[in-house]
Amino acid sequence: MWIWAALLGHLCCLAPWAFVMRQVEPYMDEIFHIPQAQKYCQGQFAEWDPKITTFPGLYLSSTFIRGFTGIFCGKDFLRLENVVYALGAHVVMYRLLRRSLEPQRAAAQSLLLSLYPIHFFFQALYYTDVGSLFWTLLTHDLATPVPKKVLPGRLHMCLAAASGCAAVLFRQTNAVWVMFTFGIAALQDLQSSKWGDELLRADISPSVLLTFCKALILESPRLLARLGPLLVSVLLFVGFVVQNGSIVVGDHSNHQVAVHWAQLCYLVAVTAGTSGFGSTSALSPSCFKIFGSDVSKRPRAFILALALVTALLHRYSLAHPFLLADNRHYTFYIWNRFLRRPWFKELLAPGYVYAGWYCWRRQSLAQSGLWVLIWSVAAVLTLVPAPLLEPRYWTTPVLMAHLYAHEVPDRNDRRMMSLSSTFIAGVAFMLVNIMTLGIFVYRPFAWPSGEVARFMW
Helix, strand or coil: CCHHHHHHHHHHHHHHHHHHHHHHCCCCCCCHHHHHHHHHHCCCCCCCCCCCCCCCCCHHHHHHHCCCCCCCHHHHHHHHHHHHHHHHHHHHHHHHHHCCCCCCHHHHHHHHHCHHHHHHHHHHHHCHHHHHHHHHHHHHHHCCCCCCCCCCHHHHHHHHHHHHHHHHCCCCCCHHHHHHHHHHHHHHHHHHHHCCHHHHCCCCCCHHHHHHHHHHHHHHHHHHHHHHHHHHHHHHHHHHHHHHHCCCCCCCHHHHHHHHHHHHHHHHHHHHHCCCCCCCCCHHHHHHHEEEEEEHHHHHHHHHHHHHHHHHHHHHHCCCCCHCCCCCCCHHHHHHHHHHCCCHHHHHHHHHHHHHHHHHHHHHHHHHHHHHHHHHHHHHHHCCCCCCCCCHHHHHHHHHHHHCCCCCCCCCHHHHHHHHHHHHHHHHHHHHHHHHHHHHHHHCCCCCCCCCCCCCC
């Protein structure tokens, strides 16, 4: 019952956005995606736009949905698919949240995450993001065990492997998130075995890491027998990279691998900033008080972290040519008006240190230290090599962190995010959505060439 109410609320928020998008012609990456999908709908599988960098999962999905008939391949029908994927992702998030929350709160939280502004913006556009998230979350739901239960059966694992292949076909970096699912499934299985006492600890010490490695080695035959199908998509992707010499399909020159450590600062800032409202939010006085107490207990650790973050921001805050040249993105103005100023980005280091501390503490209260480590490694592998400051890249790690931040034992039986604070956060998300979508649709501007341009994430 509650999930149906949440889906109805989601659809009520999304329907006006999808409706007004009918007056907007294909825009930004849609000028590549929509014509390519229409070629696939017509059976022209050999034709490929070299500007497209992702695998053809989005276009194959559109073709398969239409039964290879080629009908209903106009821009509005193609965009409608992402509405379906968005609702599907909502259902999967609800299923994952139900593992630790009661139905009412899981429904409210799944609706809130579906309204996450960067994710919501692309739900009525023909981009790969929403479908990519759906298949990634579905893979995770199918392959990971319910707490204190055994690993899913062989059928579930085969379905998870197929879903993982679809996820990688939508976006190459999802191979990392399939491996994240593999790692979390293995960890949760080991935590319910004789290794649990050590692996459930909230800290990460050499003894915990040694125990985890030992358990993985000794239990590898059993884990590979059960989780092995998940590795199919990863191995195929690795083979593609070796043969292709790059993770992208086309346009290699503008998508070179880089070392962009500042991406992690942006990630923890967004994750902390979207943690909601209330006594446990990142901006609550109680969290500032706890942070101050931790700093006073370990001042050297704080000074070291501050120095490290400052150095990384100074050396590894990259400005891709696309970021500097394209004034249709909000990141263009954030960079040019703030981050590119001398020492401005370095002055933000204390805030990033606090955000990183908050994210680590929040996740450690809900999950083991090893879970946080596996999530951090996945975030590093997907974000640090990306030279472009692109908010869409943060969506999967941000939502995955929020989905797993709710198994919090509270001495006073208070919830980490009450329904009232969830409602306030949802209203805040919708205000941002209304503003960004309204500007996108109703406040276009013209380039000197006369071409109409629109602001977007």
